[in-house]
Amino acid sequence: MCTKAEAGGSNMPLMVGAAAVVAAGAAYASGAFGEGDALPKGMPKTGDATFDAWVQKMAKASPADPRDTPEFKFITFTEKPPFTPKHKSLMAKNLSDEIWAKYKDAKTSKGYTFSNAIQAGVLRPHLGVGITMGDEECFELFKDIVYPVVKGWHGFDPATQYHKSDLDASKLKFSSAQAKKFDEYVVSTRVRAARNISGFSLPPGSDEKDRLGVENVLKQAFTSFTGELKGTYYPLGGLSKEDEDNLQSNGFLFQKPGPAQLLGAAGAARTWPDGRGIFHNANKTALAWCNEEDHCRIISMQNGGDIKSVFARFCSISDSIKAAAKKNNADLMYSKRLGFLGTCPSNLGTGLRASVMIKLPELNKDPKKLEEICDQFDLQPRGSSGEHSAAVGAKWDISNKQRLGFSEVELVQKMIDGVTKIIAIEEKIAGGMTPDQAVKAVK
Numbered sequence: 001m002c003t004k005a006e007a008g009g010s011n012m013p014l015m016v017g018a019a020a021v022v023a024a025g026a027a028y029a030s031g032a033f034g035e036g037d038a039l040p041k042g043m044p045k046t047g048d049a050t051f052d053a054w055v056q057k058m059a060k061a062s063p064a065d066p067r068d069t070p071e072f073k074f075i076t077f078t079e080k081p082p083f084t085p086k087h088k089s090l091m092a093k094n095l096s097d098e099i100w101a102k103y104k105d106a107k108t109s110k111g112y113t114f115s116n117a118i119q120a121g122v123l124r125p126h127l128g129v130g131i132t133m134g135d136e137e138c139f140e141l142f143k144d145i146v147y148p149v150v151k152g153w154h155g156f157d158p159a160t161q162y163h164k165s166d167l168d169a170s171k172l173k174f175s176s177a178q179a180k181k182f183d184e185y186v187v188s189t190r191v192r193a194a195r196n197i198s199g200f201s202l203p204p205g206s207d208e209k210d211r212l213g214v215e216n217v218l219k220q221a222f223t224s225f226t227g228e229l230k231g232t233y234y235p236l237g238g239l240s241k242e243d244e245d246n247l248q249s250n251g252f253l254f255q256k257p258g259p260a261q262l263l264g265a266a267g268a269a270r271t272w273p274d275g276r277g278i279f280h281n282a283n284k285t286a287l288a289w290c291n292e293e294d295h296c297r298i299i300s301m302q303n304g305g306d307i308k309s310v311f312a313r314f315c316s317i318s319d320s321i322k323a324a325a326k327k328n329n330a331d332l333m334y335s336k337r338l339g340f341l342g343t344c345p346s347n348l349g350t351g352l353r354a355s356v357m358i359k360l361p362e363l364n365k366d367p368k369k370l371e372e373i374c375d376q377f378d379l380q381p382r383g384s385s386g387e388h389s390a391a392v393g394a395k396w397d398i399s400n401k402q403r404l405g406f407s408e409v410e411l412v413q414k415m416i417d418g419v420t421k422i423i424a425i426e427e428k429i430a431g432g433m434t435p436d437q438a439v440k441a442v443k
Contacts (some may be wrong), residue, residue: 013241018143027398038062038073039123043259046125048084055123061281062340065212066111067207068330069270075103077115079121089130090149093122099145108137112205117142120204120265129153129346132266134205136198136333136341145425150345154404163339163349167319169312174416181423182305186356190301191314193352194294194342196333202343203268210328211275214295221324222288231281233290236273252278254292285310286317294342296321304313305356311412331424339404341367349404353414356419357395364394369435374424375397378402398422 034041045052051057057077065074080100083092095118103114112134133139139146143158151157182189188246196202197217201210215235222233234243237319247253257263279288287299298321300314322332333341339349343387363370367383367390374381380401384392398419400411421442429436 003421004046005221012072017105021429026185028301041259043103043123043265046084046086046123048086051084052082054079054082057261067267067270070107072267072270072317074113074116074267075119076113077118080104081118081123084125085198086125087121087130088125089121089127090152091118091130092125092146094145094148094208103142104143106141107163108135108141108205110137110201110205111228112136112138112201114142116205119267120262123265124262127262129344131345132204132262132268132343133202133341133345135201135227136196136335139335139338142165146345150348150404152344154349154402156349156405158337161405162336163404164336164407165339165350166409167315168409169308169315169407172308172416174308178416178420179305181420182307182356185360185426186305186358186419187312187422188301188303188357189305189307189355190299191307191311191352192299193318193340193355193408194297194347195318195321195340196295196330196342197330199330200295202295203263203293204212204266204343206268206270206291208274210270211271211291211379215275215277217280217324217328217330218288218290218296218321219320223321225281225286225317228283229281229286229313229320231279231286231416233279234279235277237276239443247278250280250284252280252284252287254278254289262344264302268293268382286313294343294347307354307356307416311354311408315408347403349402350406350408350411352408352411353399353403353405354415355397355399356415358419358422359393359394359399360396360422360426361394362426363435364391366435367391370422373422373439374418376397376416377421379422384393 037057058077058079059073061078062073062076068074080095080097094213107113116134117131117138120132121127129149131145147158200214201207219233222231225231234247257269258267263269275291277290279290280286285300285302287301289297298317299312300310300317302310302336335341341348342350342351360370363373370381378401379398382397383390400415402411414424424442425435425438428441432439
């Protein structure tokens with residue numbers, strides 16, 4: 001999954017009915033394209049008049065795409081985009097004249113063009129990655145730009161390195177002493193990652209047939225769940241008011257991406273909410289999103305600090321989806337070099353985020369110091385208002401930073417070991433040490 005900044009905050013609760021109309025109307029600010037423009041109403045302008053005029057020229061001249069909808073239009077760029085200083089993405093930085101000449105007319109066998117791939121990064125200058133994949137063929141067809149983007153984002157060179165996967169939860173080392181400390185400090189634990197099914201287009205490039213095909217495979221997987229995983233699938237387009245309120249109250253719903261967000265600009269919100277849905281088990285410890293950013297986002301979660309159980313449940317869900325794909329003569333999208341594949345190159349490899357919500361009253365007094373400590377362990381802390389902010393109630397979300405080049409077991413183990421040391425540092429500060437003294441003592 002793209003980072004929140006990359007996706008534009010797409011994993012907020014779903015808004016439906018009148019609330020959606022009000023929210024959408026608020027987005028149509030004076031700095032956005034309007035009714036007479038070729039781009040979707042509400043698509044923010046870049047603020048550079050020359051560039052915005054160029055975008056309009058490209059949009060108006062673009063031929064119709066069979067995947068266009070009344071709300072969304074794919075643009076065919078016949079010229080290399082004249083990026084502005086506001087364009088920060090790795091795509092923009094790596095799109096040389098040579099790469100443009102090579103790919104400007106290229107498209108996959110499913111019809112996803114290079115223009116489609118870079119559209120979000122062209123229209124939304126703030127994005128960090130700036131390129132989206134419409135199907136798994138994109139990773140090889142466009143690799144002369146995909147690989148540099150991956151290297152720049154992950155610090156991993158897919159031209160010379162290989163990814164590895166390991167979903168054996170029994171390999172985790174988590175002692176009874178660690179478990180006791182986690183239960184004392186950790187409020188909740190979750191592990192999440194995306195899975196995509198080979199042979200189907202990814203959401204930015206998908207059509208109705210592929211979107212419903214993905215949903216069918218996932219529903220087969222959900223139906224096969226037994227024991228604690230057994231649950232219910234809720235299609236977004238058929239939610240009753242009761243189901244909507246229930247899912248909303250649990251924070252399980254996801255909203256339609258707006259035109260200002262990466263997924264909206266890339267075309268992943270077309271024909272919403274058809275083919276999208278949410279699954280959760282009876283205990284609400286297993287959750288899956290269908291056809292949001294990726295085919296399936298898996299989330300395993302529970303209160304407390306039992307990371308071994310949470311990770312084991314995650315692995316079981318992943319294995320079940322893989323089995324359902326194989327029953328349909330398909331498999332999960334996976335590459336020996338890039339690992340699990342998905343819409344955004346920021347979430348390749350394991351694509352995994354293992355996190356704990358943890359109480360750290362002493363370290364909460366100095367968020368910058370906590371960030372420095374977490375960085376030593378390849379972890380990322382998030383406060384109540386996101387990165388670089390303090391946490392209300394001293395409850396921090398701490399997760400692994402890396403996604404690619406390490407196995408799932410290795411990343412979860414890094415999180416366990418790092419959080420164990422952070423708890424030890426917290427206790428030494430509470431005992432009278434300064435943060436610097438505590439860090440040295442724990443090392």
